[in-house]
Amino acid sequence: MQVFPFLVVAWIVAVGLYGLITSRDLIHQVVCLVVVQSSTYVLLLAVGYVTGGVAPYFFDISPHAKAVDPVVQALALTDVVVEAAVTALLLSFAVQAHKRFGTLDPHELAEFKG
Amino acid sequence: MTPRQRLWLFAVAAAGLIACYLWAFAGLPGFGNYPGPYGPAILKHVIAQTNATGAVSAVNFSYRGFDTVGEEFILFTAAAGMSVVLRRLRGERKSESSPAEDATKRQVPATSSAVRIVSLLLVGPTALIGWWLATHAQTNPSGGFQGGVILATAFFLVYLSGEFIAFRRLSPIAVLDVAEAVGAGGFAAVGVTAVALSLPYLFNYLPLGTIPGAVSSSGTIVLISFLVGIEVAAAFILIIGELLEQTLLRRAGSS
Numbered sequence: 036m037q038v039f040p041f042l043v044v045a046w047i048v049a050v051g052l053y054g055l056i057t058s059r060d061l062i063h064q065v066v067c068l069v070v071v072q073s074s075t076y077v078l079l080l081a082v083g084y085v086t087g088g089v090a091p092y093f094f095d096i097s098p099h100a101k102a103v104d105p106v107v108q109a110l111a112l113t114d115v116v117v118e119a120a121v122t123a124l125l126l127s128f129a130v131q132a133h134k135r136f137g138t139l140d141p142h143e144l145a146e147f148k149g
Numbered sequence: 150m151t152p153r154q155r156l157w158l159f160a161v162a163a164a165g166l167i168a169c170y171l172w173a174f175a176g177l178p179g180f181g182n183y184p185g186p187y188g189p190a191i192l193k194h195v196i197a198q199t200n201a202t203g204a205v206s207a208v209n210f211s212y213r214g215f216d217t218v219g220e221e222f223i224l225f226t227a228a229a230g231m232s233v234v235l236r237r238l239r240g241e242r243k244s245e246s247s248p249a250e251d252a253t254k255r256q257v258p259a260t261s262s263a264v265r266i267v268s269l270l271l272v273g274p275t276a277l278i279g280w281w282l283a284t285h286a287q288t289n290p291s292g293g294f295q296g297g298v299i300l301a302t303a304f305f306l307v308y309l310s311g312e313f314i315a316f317r318r319l320s321p322i323a324v325l326d327v328a329e330a331v332g333a334g335g336f337a338a339v340g341v342t343a344v345a346l347s348l349p350y351l352f353n354y355l356p357l358g359t360i361p362g363a364v365s366s367s368g369t370i371v372l373i374s375f376l377v378g379i380e381v382a383a384a385f386i387l388i389i390g391e392l393l394e395q396t397l398l399r400r401a402g403s404s
Contacts, residue, residue, distance in 0.1 A: 037180050037181070037182075038174055038175075038177075038179065038180065040180045041174040041177065041180070042174070044170075045167060045170045045171070045174070048166075048170070049163065049167065052163065052166075053163075056155060056156065056159045057152075057156065083183050083188060084180060084181050084183060085181060085182075085183050086181035086182070087181075090290065091192060091203075091204035091205055092202060092203050092204065092205070092288075092289055092290055093195075093196060093202040093204070093361075093362075094202040094203070094288050094289050094362045098196050098202075098361075102192055102204070103183070104183050104185075104187075104188030104189075105188060105191055105192065105195075105204035105205045105207070105208045106187055106188050106191065106208050106212075106213070108205045108208075109205050109206075109208040109209040109213060109217075112205060112292075112294060112295075113209065113216075113217055113220040114220070115294075116224065116294040116295075116298060116381060117220050117223050117224050117227070119298075119385075120223075120224045120227040120228055120384060120385070120388060121223065121227045123228075123231055123388045123392065124227045124228075124230050124231045124234070126392075127231045127234045127235050127391070127392070127395075128234060130235065130395055131234055131235070142152070
Protein backbone atom coordinates (compact mmCIF):
# COMPACT_ATOMS: atom_id res chain seq x y z
CA MET A 36 0.00 0.00 0.00
CA GLN A 37 3.00 2.28 -0.31
CA VAL A 38 1.63 4.00 -3.40
CA PHE A 39 -1.99 4.27 -2.24
CA PRO A 40 -1.83 7.99 -1.21
CA PHE A 41 -0.31 8.81 -4.60
CA LEU A 42 -3.10 6.99 -6.40
CA VAL A 43 -5.55 9.09 -4.40
CA VAL A 44 -3.74 12.19 -5.70
CA ALA A 45 -4.08 10.99 -9.30
CA TRP A 46 -7.77 10.25 -8.70
CA ILE A 47 -8.45 13.75 -7.32
CA VAL A 48 -6.69 15.35 -10.30
CA ALA A 49 -8.64 13.18 -12.75
CA VAL A 50 -12.01 13.89 -11.13
CA GLY A 51 -11.33 17.62 -11.05
CA LEU A 52 -10.15 17.74 -14.66
CA TYR A 53 -13.18 15.77 -15.83
CA GLY A 54 -15.39 18.28 -14.05
CA LEU A 55 -13.52 21.19 -15.63
CA ILE A 56 -14.03 19.77 -19.12
CA THR A 57 -17.68 18.80 -18.83
CA SER A 58 -18.87 21.70 -16.68
CA ARG A 59 -21.67 23.89 -18.00
CA ASP A 60 -21.39 26.53 -15.29
CA LEU A 61 -18.52 28.89 -14.46
CA ILE A 62 -18.98 28.63 -10.70
CA HIS A 63 -19.00 24.84 -10.91
CA GLN A 64 -15.85 25.12 -13.02
CA VAL A 65 -14.09 27.21 -10.37
CA VAL A 66 -14.98 24.59 -7.78
CA CYS A 67 -13.54 21.88 -10.05
CA LEU A 68 -10.33 23.86 -10.30
CA VAL A 69 -10.21 23.97 -6.49
CA VAL A 70 -10.57 20.17 -6.47
CA VAL A 71 -7.61 19.81 -8.85
CA GLN A 72 -5.64 22.21 -6.71
CA SER A 73 -6.41 20.36 -3.50
CA SER A 74 -4.70 17.27 -4.90
CA THR A 75 -1.42 19.11 -4.33
CA TYR A 76 -2.02 19.14 -0.57
CA VAL A 77 -2.46 15.38 -0.51
CA LEU A 78 0.64 14.97 -2.68
CA LEU A 79 2.80 17.30 -0.56
CA LEU A 80 1.77 15.81 2.75
CA ALA A 81 2.12 12.25 1.41
CA VAL A 82 5.63 12.96 0.11
CA GLY A 83 6.76 14.42 3.44
CA TYR A 84 5.28 11.74 5.67
CA VAL A 85 7.62 9.63 7.77
CA THR A 86 6.22 6.41 9.20
CA GLY A 87 5.62 6.91 12.91
CA GLY A 88 6.56 10.60 12.72
CA VAL A 89 4.81 13.27 14.81
CA ALA A 90 3.86 16.79 13.78
CA PRO A 91 6.99 18.99 13.71
CA TYR A 92 6.10 21.00 16.82
CA PHE A 93 8.36 20.53 19.81
CA PHE A 94 6.78 22.75 22.44
CA ASP A 95 5.82 19.86 24.71
CA ILE A 96 7.77 16.94 23.24
CA SER A 97 11.43 16.12 22.87
CA PRO A 98 13.18 18.06 20.09
CA HIS A 99 14.71 14.77 19.00
CA ALA A 100 11.37 13.05 18.41
CA LYS A 101 10.92 11.61 14.93
CA ALA A 102 8.87 14.15 12.99
CA VAL A 103 7.46 14.54 9.49
CA ASP A 104 8.93 16.99 6.99
CA PRO A 105 8.03 20.60 7.92
CA VAL A 106 8.82 22.04 4.46
CA VAL A 107 5.92 20.44 2.60
CA GLN A 108 3.60 21.34 5.46
CA ALA A 109 4.62 25.00 5.18
CA LEU A 110 3.98 24.86 1.43
CA ALA A 111 0.51 23.36 1.91
CA LEU A 112 -0.30 25.82 4.70
CA THR A 113 0.38 29.01 2.75
CA ASP A 114 -1.25 27.57 -0.32
CA VAL A 115 -4.58 26.89 1.41
CA VAL A 116 -4.94 30.57 2.27
CA VAL A 117 -3.63 31.94 -1.02
CA GLU A 118 -5.84 29.56 -2.96
CA ALA A 119 -8.93 30.83 -1.14
CA ALA A 120 -8.11 34.40 -2.20
CA VAL A 121 -7.43 33.38 -5.80
CA THR A 122 -10.70 31.44 -5.88
CA ALA A 123 -12.51 34.58 -4.73
CA LEU A 124 -10.89 36.48 -7.62
CA LEU A 125 -12.04 33.80 -10.10
CA LEU A 126 -15.55 33.92 -8.68
CA SER A 127 -15.63 37.67 -9.10
CA PHE A 128 -14.82 37.12 -12.79
CA ALA A 129 -17.82 34.78 -12.90
CA VAL A 130 -19.98 37.51 -11.34
CA GLN A 131 -18.77 39.95 -13.97
CA ALA A 132 -19.40 37.50 -16.83
CA HIS A 133 -22.93 36.90 -15.62
CA LYS A 134 -23.66 40.60 -15.30
CA ARG A 135 -22.33 41.34 -18.75
CA PHE A 136 -23.68 38.41 -20.73
CA GLY A 137 -26.48 37.07 -18.53
CA THR A 138 -25.15 33.52 -18.59
CA LEU A 139 -22.62 31.36 -16.75
CA ASP A 140 -22.44 28.61 -19.38
CA PRO A 141 -18.90 28.52 -20.83
CA HIS A 142 -20.22 27.28 -24.19
CA GLU A 143 -22.60 30.19 -24.51
CA LEU A 144 -19.96 32.61 -23.25
CA ALA A 145 -17.59 31.41 -25.99
CA GLU A 146 -20.04 32.76 -28.56
CA PHE A 147 -19.64 36.31 -27.27
CA LYS A 148 -16.73 38.35 -28.48
CA GLY A 149 -15.04 41.07 -26.47
CA MET B 150 -15.79 21.95 -31.37
CA THR B 151 -18.76 20.04 -30.02
CA PRO B 152 -18.82 18.95 -26.37
CA ARG B 153 -18.52 15.33 -27.53
CA GLN B 154 -15.35 15.99 -29.51
CA ARG B 155 -13.99 17.93 -26.58
CA LEU B 156 -14.62 14.98 -24.28
CA TRP B 157 -12.79 12.62 -26.66
CA LEU B 158 -9.85 14.97 -26.87
CA PHE B 159 -9.80 15.13 -23.10
CA ALA B 160 -9.92 11.32 -22.85
CA VAL B 161 -6.81 11.00 -25.02
CA ALA B 162 -4.94 13.69 -23.10
CA ALA B 163 -6.05 12.25 -19.75
CA ALA B 164 -4.82 8.79 -20.68
CA GLY B 165 -1.39 10.27 -21.40
CA LEU B 166 -1.46 12.25 -18.18
CA ILE B 167 -2.41 9.21 -16.11
CA ALA B 168 0.39 7.19 -17.70
CA CYS B 169 2.92 9.92 -16.82
CA TYR B 170 1.52 10.15 -13.31
CA LEU B 171 1.83 6.45 -12.66
CA TRP B 172 5.33 6.42 -14.11
CA ALA B 173 6.34 9.35 -11.87
CA PHE B 174 4.79 7.82 -8.76
CA ALA B 175 6.58 4.54 -9.39
CA GLY B 176 9.84 6.43 -8.97
CA LEU B 177 8.90 8.07 -5.68
CA PRO B 178 10.12 6.65 -2.38
CA GLY B 179 7.13 4.82 -0.88
CA PHE B 180 4.68 6.55 1.43
CA GLY B 181 6.28 7.07 4.84
CA ASN B 182 9.87 6.80 3.57
CA TYR B 183 10.66 10.47 3.12
CA PRO B 184 14.41 10.45 2.41
CA GLY B 185 15.30 14.07 3.14
CA PRO B 186 17.79 15.67 3.42
CA TYR B 187 16.22 19.16 3.61
CA GLY B 188 13.42 18.46 6.11
CA PRO B 189 15.50 16.43 8.59
CA ALA B 190 18.29 19.03 8.44
CA ILE B 191 15.84 21.76 9.42
CA LEU B 192 14.32 19.60 12.17
CA LYS B 193 17.78 18.99 13.59
CA HIS B 194 18.77 22.65 13.82
CA VAL B 195 15.51 24.55 14.09
CA ILE B 196 15.47 25.07 17.86
CA ALA B 197 19.16 25.89 18.14
CA GLN B 198 19.01 28.35 15.24
CA THR B 199 15.67 30.10 15.77
CA ASN B 200 14.38 29.19 19.25
CA ALA B 201 11.05 28.38 17.58
CA THR B 202 9.39 25.09 18.58
CA GLY B 203 7.05 25.26 15.60
CA ALA B 204 9.24 24.03 12.75
CA VAL B 205 6.57 24.76 10.13
CA SER B 206 6.44 28.43 11.14
CA ALA B 207 10.22 28.60 11.15
CA VAL B 208 10.25 27.27 7.59
CA ASN B 209 7.48 29.64 6.56
CA PHE B 210 8.82 32.84 8.02
CA SER B 211 12.55 32.24 8.23
CA TYR B 212 14.12 29.40 6.24
CA ARG B 213 11.80 29.81 3.25
CA GLY B 214 10.69 33.33 4.11
CA PHE B 215 11.56 34.45 0.61
CA ASP B 216 8.92 32.12 -0.86
CA THR B 217 6.37 33.30 1.66
CA VAL B 218 6.89 36.92 0.57
CA GLY B 219 5.91 35.78 -2.91
CA GLU B 220 2.87 33.89 -1.67
CA GLU B 221 1.81 36.88 0.35
CA PHE B 222 1.96 39.15 -2.65
CA ILE B 223 -0.19 36.70 -4.62
CA LEU B 224 -2.76 37.12 -1.87
CA PHE B 225 -2.35 40.89 -2.00
CA THR B 226 -2.74 40.94 -5.78
CA ALA B 227 -5.78 38.66 -5.70
CA ALA B 228 -7.56 40.91 -3.19
CA ALA B 229 -6.60 44.05 -5.11
CA GLY B 230 -7.58 42.48 -8.44
CA MET B 231 -10.93 41.53 -7.05
CA SER B 232 -11.80 45.06 -5.98
CA VAL B 233 -10.75 46.27 -9.43
CA VAL B 234 -12.89 43.67 -11.23
CA LEU B 235 -15.96 44.34 -9.14
CA ARG B 236 -15.51 48.10 -8.98
CA ARG B 237 -15.75 48.46 -12.73
CA LEU B 238 -19.10 46.75 -12.61
CA ARG B 239 -20.55 49.11 -10.08
CA GLY B 240 -20.63 51.92 -12.65
CA GLU B 241 -22.09 49.67 -15.35
CA ARG B 242 -24.83 48.34 -13.16
CA LYS B 243 -27.52 50.90 -13.87
CA SER B 244 -27.46 50.77 -17.66
CA GLU B 245 -27.65 47.02 -17.92
CA SER B 246 -30.50 44.95 -16.59
CA SER B 247 -30.54 41.64 -18.40
CA PRO B 248 -33.56 39.30 -18.24
CA ALA B 249 -31.45 36.79 -16.32
CA GLU B 250 -30.86 39.38 -13.64
CA ASP B 251 -34.55 40.11 -13.31
CA ALA B 252 -35.15 36.38 -12.95
CA THR B 253 -33.13 36.35 -9.75
CA LYS B 254 -35.88 38.25 -7.95
CA ARG B 255 -36.64 36.48 -4.73
CA GLN B 256 -37.63 37.17 -1.19
CA VAL B 257 -34.68 37.31 1.19
CA PRO B 258 -35.66 35.97 4.61
CA ALA B 259 -34.85 38.14 7.63
CA THR B 260 -32.04 37.04 9.94
CA SER B 261 -33.47 34.88 12.72
CA SER B 262 -32.74 35.93 16.28
CA ALA B 263 -31.00 32.59 16.96
CA VAL B 264 -28.44 33.26 14.21
CA ARG B 265 -28.08 36.84 15.38
CA ILE B 266 -27.45 35.98 19.05
CA VAL B 267 -25.09 33.06 18.38
CA SER B 268 -22.99 34.97 15.86
CA LEU B 269 -22.72 38.04 18.10
CA LEU B 270 -21.71 35.80 21.02
CA LEU B 271 -19.00 34.21 18.87
CA VAL B 272 -17.46 37.48 17.68
CA GLY B 273 -15.33 38.00 20.81
CA PRO B 274 -13.97 34.45 21.17
CA THR B 275 -13.28 34.21 17.42
CA ALA B 276 -11.32 37.46 17.38
CA LEU B 277 -9.37 36.32 20.45
CA ILE B 278 -8.48 32.94 18.90
CA GLY B 279 -7.42 34.67 15.68
CA TRP B 280 -5.20 37.11 17.55
CA TRP B 281 -3.72 34.33 19.65
CA LEU B 282 -2.92 32.23 16.59
CA ALA B 283 -1.36 35.16 14.74
CA THR B 284 0.99 35.88 17.66
CA HIS B 285 2.02 32.30 18.54
CA ALA B 286 3.56 31.11 15.29
CA GLN B 287 6.82 30.22 17.02
CA THR B 288 5.17 27.96 19.59
CA ASN B 289 2.57 25.67 18.10
CA PRO B 290 0.59 24.96 14.92
CA SER B 291 -0.48 28.53 14.37
CA GLY B 292 0.74 31.63 12.60
CA GLY B 293 -0.31 34.60 10.56
CA PHE B 294 -2.07 32.70 7.81
CA GLN B 295 -4.41 30.76 10.06
CA GLY B 296 -4.83 33.59 12.57
CA GLY B 297 -5.59 36.13 9.86
CA VAL B 298 -8.36 34.04 8.35
CA ILE B 299 -9.96 33.48 11.76
CA LEU B 300 -9.69 37.19 12.59
CA ALA B 301 -11.51 37.95 9.34
CA THR B 302 -14.18 35.44 10.35
CA ALA B 303 -14.90 37.53 13.44
CA PHE B 304 -15.84 40.44 11.19
CA PHE B 305 -17.88 38.14 9.00
CA LEU B 306 -19.87 37.04 12.06
CA VAL B 307 -20.87 40.67 12.57
CA TYR B 308 -22.30 40.61 9.07
CA LEU B 309 -23.99 37.26 9.65
CA SER B 310 -25.86 38.79 12.56
CA GLY B 311 -27.54 41.02 9.98
CA GLU B 312 -25.54 44.14 10.73
CA PHE B 313 -24.06 45.06 7.38
CA ILE B 314 -23.78 48.71 8.42
CA ALA B 315 -21.91 47.71 11.58
CA PHE B 316 -19.70 45.42 9.48
CA ARG B 317 -18.80 48.33 7.19
CA ARG B 318 -18.29 50.71 10.09
CA LEU B 319 -16.01 48.22 11.85
CA SER B 320 -14.01 47.66 8.70
CA PRO B 321 -13.91 50.81 6.55
CA ILE B 322 -12.26 50.12 3.21
CA ALA B 323 -9.65 52.86 3.71
CA VAL B 324 -8.47 51.24 6.96
CA LEU B 325 -8.43 47.78 5.35
CA ASP B 326 -6.37 49.03 2.44
CA VAL B 327 -3.85 50.57 4.83
CA ALA B 328 -3.75 47.39 6.97
CA GLU B 329 -3.22 45.23 3.91
CA ALA B 330 -0.43 47.45 2.65
CA VAL B 331 1.23 47.59 6.09
CA GLY B 332 1.03 43.79 6.40
CA ALA B 333 2.42 43.04 2.95
CA GLY B 334 4.93 45.90 2.92
CA GLY B 335 5.99 45.27 6.51
CA PHE B 336 7.03 41.71 5.67
CA ALA B 337 9.19 42.95 2.80
CA ALA B 338 10.52 45.80 4.99
CA VAL B 339 11.61 43.38 7.73
CA GLY B 340 13.61 41.58 5.05
CA VAL B 341 15.10 44.76 3.60
CA THR B 342 16.11 45.94 7.08
CA ALA B 343 18.38 42.90 7.28
CA VAL B 344 20.01 43.99 4.03
CA ALA B 345 20.53 47.48 5.47
CA LEU B 346 22.30 45.83 8.41
CA SER B 347 24.52 44.12 5.80
CA LEU B 348 22.93 40.72 6.50
CA PRO B 349 21.20 38.39 4.01
CA TYR B 350 17.62 39.29 3.02
CA LEU B 351 15.11 38.18 5.69
CA PHE B 352 17.93 37.23 8.06
CA ASN B 353 16.63 36.76 11.61
CA TYR B 354 18.36 39.75 13.24
CA LEU B 355 16.14 40.27 16.30
CA PRO B 356 17.07 38.73 19.68
CA LEU B 357 16.00 35.09 19.76
CA GLY B 358 15.08 35.03 23.47
CA THR B 359 16.15 32.35 25.90
CA ILE B 360 13.17 29.98 26.25
CA PRO B 361 12.36 28.05 23.07
CA GLY B 362 8.75 28.62 22.02
CA ALA B 363 8.09 31.55 24.37
CA VAL B 364 6.15 34.52 22.94
CA SER B 365 9.29 36.65 23.20
CA SER B 366 11.45 34.08 21.40
CA SER B 367 12.49 33.50 17.78
CA GLY B 368 13.04 37.11 16.68
CA THR B 369 11.68 38.05 13.28
CA ILE B 370 9.53 34.90 13.00
CA VAL B 371 7.03 36.35 15.49
CA LEU B 372 7.10 39.78 13.87
CA ILE B 373 6.63 38.48 10.32
CA SER B 374 3.89 36.09 11.40
CA PHE B 375 2.02 38.97 13.01
CA LEU B 376 2.40 41.14 9.90
CA VAL B 377 1.16 38.26 7.74
CA GLY B 378 -1.79 37.94 10.11
CA ILE B 379 -2.71 41.59 9.56
CA GLU B 380 -2.32 41.24 5.80
CA VAL B 381 -4.37 38.05 5.56
CA ALA B 382 -7.14 39.36 7.82
CA ALA B 383 -7.39 42.63 5.88
CA ALA B 384 -7.35 40.84 2.52
CA PHE B 385 -10.11 38.44 3.55
CA ILE B 386 -12.30 41.15 5.08
CA LEU B 387 -11.90 43.09 1.81
CA ILE B 388 -12.79 40.02 -0.26
CA ILE B 389 -15.79 39.12 1.87
CA GLY B 390 -16.93 42.75 1.91
CA GLU B 391 -16.73 43.00 -1.87
CA LEU B 392 -18.76 39.82 -2.35
CA LEU B 393 -21.33 40.93 0.24
CA GLU B 394 -21.71 44.26 -1.47
CA GLN B 395 -22.51 42.43 -4.71
CA THR B 396 -25.22 40.49 -2.87
CA LEU B 397 -26.66 43.68 -1.44
CA LEU B 398 -26.64 45.36 -4.87
CA ARG B 399 -28.65 42.45 -6.22
CA ARG B 400 -31.12 42.60 -3.36
CA ALA B 401 -31.53 46.35 -3.77
CA GLY B 402 -31.95 45.96 -7.52
CA SER B 403 -34.54 43.22 -7.27
CA SER B 404 -36.77 44.62 -4.54
